[in-house]
Amino acid sequence: MAVYKRSYQAYQGRVTPRSLRFLVIPRFAFQDLLRSRIVLAFFVGCFVAPLAGALFVYLRYNLRALELLQLPLQELAAIDSGFFFFLLSFQSFLSFVMVILVGPGLISMDLANNALPLYLCRPFTRSDYVVGKMSVLVVLLSLITWVPLTALVLFHSSLAGWSWLLENLRIPLAILAGASVLILVLSLLGLAISAWVKWRPVAGALIAGMVFVMAGFAQAVNEILGTTWGNLFNLGLLLETLWSWFFDMESSTEMSVGQAIFGLLTICAVSLLLLSRKLRAYEVVK
Amino acid sequence: MVDQPVIELCNLSVRFGRLEVLKKLEGSFSGQSIGLLGPNGAGKTTLIRTLMGFHSPSEGTGRIFGRDIRQNSKEIRQWIGYMPENDSFVASMTGIRFVRLLGELSGLPSEEAMERAHEAMFYVGLGEARYRALGTYSTGMKQLVKLAQALVHGPRLLILDEPTNGLDPPARRRMLKLVEEIRKSGRVNILLSSHLLRDVEVSCEEVIILKEGEIAVYCDLEEERRANRKFIELETQGQAEVFVSIIQGMGCECALYGERIKTVLPPGTEIRDLFKAAAERDIQIRRLDYKRDSLQDIFLRAMEGEPGGRL
Numbered sequence: 001m002a003v004y005k006r007s008y009q010a011y012q013g014r015v016t017p018r019s020l021r022f023l024v025i026p027r028f029a030f031q032d033l034l035r036s037r038i039v040l041a042f043f044v045g046c047f048v049a050p051l052a053g054a055l056f057v058y059l060r061y062n063l064r065a066l067e068l069l070q071l072p073l074q075e076l077a078a079i080d081s082g083f084f085f086f087l088l089s090f091q092s093f094l095s096f097v098m099v100i101l102v103g104p105g106l107i108s109m110d111l112a113n114n115a116l117p118l119y120l121c122r123p124f125t126r127s128d129y130v131v132g133k134m135s136v137l138v139v140l141l142s143l144i145t146w147v148p149l150t151a152l153v154l155f156h157s158s159l160a161g162w163s164w165l166l167e168n169l170r171i172p173l174a175i176l177a178g179a180s181v182l183i184l185v186l187s188l189l190g191l192a193i194s195a196w197v198k199w200r201p202v203a204g205a206l207i208a209g210m211v212f213v214m215a216g217f218a219q220a221v222n223e224i225l226g227t228t229w230g231n232l233f234n235l236g237l238l239l240e241t242l243w244s245w246f247f248d249m250e251s252s253t254e255m256s257v258g259q260a261i262f263g264l265l266t267i268c269a270v271s272l273l274l275l276s277r278k279l280r281a282y283e284v285v286k
Numbered sequence: 287m288v289d290q291p292v293i294e295l296c297n298l299s300v301r302f303g304r305l306e307v308l309k310k311l312e313g314s315f316s317g318q319s320i321g322l323l324g325p326n327g328a329g330k331t332t333l334i335r336t337l338m339g340f341h342s343p344s345e346g347t348g349r350i351f352g353r354d355i356r357q358n359s360k361e362i363r364q365w366i367g368y369m370p371e372n373d374s375f376v377a378s379m380t381g382i383r384f385v386r387l388l389g390e391l392s393g394l395p396s397e398e399a400m401e402r403a404h405e406a407m408f409y410v411g412l413g414e415a416r417y418r419a420l421g422t423y424s425t426g427m428k429q430l431v432k433l434a435q436a437l438v439h440g441p442r443l444l445i446l447d448e449p450t451n452g453l454d455p456p457a458r459r460r461m462l463k464l465v466e467e468i469r470k471s472g473r474v475n476i477l478l479s480s481h482l483l484r485d486v487e488v489s490c491e492e493v494i495i496l497k498e499g500e501i502a503v504y505c506d507l508e509e510e511r512r513a514n515r516k517f518i519e520l521e522t523q524g525q526a527e528v529f530v531s532i533i534q535g536m537g538c539e540c541a542l543y544g545e546r547i548k549t550v551l552p553p554g555t556e557i558r559d560l561f562k563a564a565a566e567r568d569i570q571i572r573r574l575d576y577k578r579d580s581l582q583d584i585f586l587r588a589m590e591g592e593p594g595g596r597l
Contacts, residue, residue, distance in 0.1 A: 008409065008471045011402060011440025017392030018360070024390045028383075113420075114374045118435060121338055121368035122392045123360045281340045 018123055025132025026139065029106065033136075039101055043140070046094045050148035053087050054155055061159040063189065066257070079156055081247045084171050087149055089244065092182050094140045096211060103138060103190025104203030106133045112198045120281040130275060137187040148181035172244035183238060185264055188271035193280040211235050228254045232263040239264070290352040291316045292443060292475045295561055297346030300329075300336050307332045307550050309499045310346065317508065319469045319476035321490030323483065323585060328496040330479040331371060334445055337477075338366060348492040350443060365392065367441030367474075371448040377421030384420055385435045385487035392439035399438070406434040410464060419441045432462065433464065444468065446478045450485055458485075495585060505584055517550045518557070519577045522568035532563050547579075 023093045033039050060076055077083060090224050107165035110116050119129055153172045157165035165172075190207055214233045221230025237253045241260035244251035292313040300308040308329045322330045323373065335341050337348055348355045365513030376384060380401050389399035403587075407416040410430040415423065423427065429449065436444055450458045469476055481488050486493055491508040494501055522529050522545070530540045530547055536559065537552040551557075557574070559593045564571050573577060 008437065008459050008473060009405070009440070010473045011398070012393065013398055014396055015364075016390075018393070021391055021393065024387065030517065032378075052325070109378060110378050113377055114370075114372055116342075116374075117370050117375050118374050118388055118432075119391060120340070121363060121370075122388065122439075123363045124391045125360075133338075151312065163588050279339075282335060 021124055021133035022135070023131075024044040025129065026135045028104070029133070029136040029138075031104075032100060032210055033140075039098075040099065042094075043144075046091070046098070046144045049087060049090050049094075050152055052104040053083075053152050057156045057159065079160075080168075080176070081171055083112050084149060084153065084162060084175060085243065085247045085249060087152070088145065088175055088178055088242075090240065091145045091149065093184060095144050095182060097208075098140055099137060099186045100204045100207050102137065102262060103137060103186075103207060104194050104200040107191055107279070108134060108198045108200060108203060108228070109196040111195065115283045116279065126276070129279060133191055134187045137161075137190060138183055140178070141183045141186065145182065146175050149175045149179070170246075170248060172181070174243070178239075178243040178246050181264060183241060184282055185235070185267055188268050188275070192231060192271035192274040229259075231255050232259065235267065238267075291349075292320065294349040294352075295346075296348065296485065297331075298336065298343050298348050298404065298557060299345035300332055300341050301344035306344075307499050307535060308336065308343075311501055313347075313494070313504060315492055315494065317490070317492035317506070318472070318477075319465075319478060319490045319492075321486035321493040322477060322479040322496065323481065323486050323493055324496035324502075325589065327498075327500040330481075330496055332446055332499075333496070334477070336446070337380075337536060338368060339393075352520065364439075365442040365443045366431050367436035369436040369444070369446045369449055371451060371479075373428055373431060375423075375428060377419065377422040377448075379420055380417050381420055381423070381431050381434075382407055382416040383569075385431065385438050388435045389438040394439055397536065401440050402440070404546065406438045407431075410434045410436065410587075411460065414527075418433060421466065425452045426454065426460075427462060427488060430458070433461070441474060441475060443475045446476065448480055449478065450468070450480070450482060462488055482525075483581045483585055493581065497589060502589070503584055504579075507581070517577055518560075518561070518574060520547050520549070520574040521570050521572045522564070523547050523566070525569050528567065529569050532567060533560060536563065 004125050029262070056076075057079060059069070059071070060073075060079060063073070066073055066076075070245075116129075119124065121129045150172055153165070153175065189210060193203050193210070197206055216237060218230040218234035218237070221233065222228055229248070231253065237255060237261045241251050241253045242256060242264065245257045245260075293315045295313045298308060299306060300312040311333070319527075322333065325329050330358075332341060336343060337350060337397040339355055339362065343356065343497055351365060353362050355362060379387070382400075385406055386403040387401045389402055390396060394402060403414075404416070405412055410433050411433065412427060412430050415427060420428070423431065429452070431444075433449065446465065448528055450461050453461060462485060465476065465478065468474055469489065473531070476489070478486060478489055486508070491506070493503070493505045495503040495505070526542060526547055528543055530542050533547075533549055535541050536555055538552040538555065539552075541548045549560075551560075560574075561571060
């Protein structure tokens, strides 16, 4: 419309399917994220460990390179469940830092100046909103965790022979399941804190506190009460226990898989409850 | 769909805990622009939120363009453009990006949303400021960007909740002019909620006055204007009550407000008859003026607890 022809015109064109409208949220969010140099640099840095892993796998199967580097094959670590478990643990730490960087701004920016009613007065539900916001973290954390590690498994299989993959099918499945649990828990936790704490640095600190401070709190509960139930507050231990089970490895924690699942489900449920209480089209005043 | 009422309220009640905020509202409203008046706490915003599906009715229901608000809230929201009362924006976003985002959430494809966002920003007069972050906008600009986002997807019903809140007189005039233009375009119905009588009077054809969660008065302003029903306001030197009974005997409709008498003359009766009647009883008429029943009069009567209904 020409600027001089200012008059109200109704929209008569086609509309997008309702079920796909949640995708608008991550598209706009990623445009914002890509403007942040810190996030971008950190995201690129997250691929250093998988690339180092790929280099290690390559060397493991290249005897000539080993000879050149004078590395004896027997002294190199085996590429097995433990190798991928270590990589997943390392990448999960990076995921956690990524959630601290990205998570706090996701919802708090909409809540800071009460923009939520404008989202929800459209044919766009609270669930669409949460799924949209969550998909930002799901995509980012997936690119850091299971995507490069699964690629590494495939790379290793291509060198070691595809029979290795068939014999060790549990490894890629464990990576996928372990990363999925991690992504789900961290995303919900990050969104819940972002919804309740409008100030970004505080929200970031709170997410960090949920892991480090709660680990200390869990230890204190264990020491004072002479029990191991305090471990339920330790997110790191909960994940480690579950992953050990996924990878069929001996767990170093004194926790059963059932306890770990219960603890993680509780964190997810509490996060969802916090989100449902905060994400409304209007402030509830009592 | 053309002849369907814009808003229908069918015994609509909304309760928050023990507090009944809206009480059995009934009515059917078909005006191009409907005003929602009432003092603070009367239930205007609650009614708007209920119509949009934010609150569930505790009893009864409502319909917008014939669609039930309980069962078709998503469909209804597709047709609605909502401008909330309070600040609503994302401070770090530019105006154009914000309006585009909300256009896309309403279902506009990306390119169309961008085009419509530009149009809407120019339409409300923010063309030059559209690339500035919303956090840097003045209060008036924030109100205008709220209007732009409400218009971007081409709604059938525009709900404006206190659109002139916090605006200085020029900005207020501009906002009302925009609302008037949108109304005159004939392509969109307007529900305007305000506690400012003037805003509603100049922008609306029908007025619903809410008081303590009930419809105190429904008034078709357009019909009133068409009827051009003028009344006479006069003041006497004492004996106002006596004079009221005299002119009532002449067939006049009368109301007494302190020393002021408001009266509508029946056909065949003229002002000279009033003077004649006053002279016969030695009553002095000190002031006499033609008036139209203003919205302020209607509102004040409603707030004083006079019976509601169509005036």
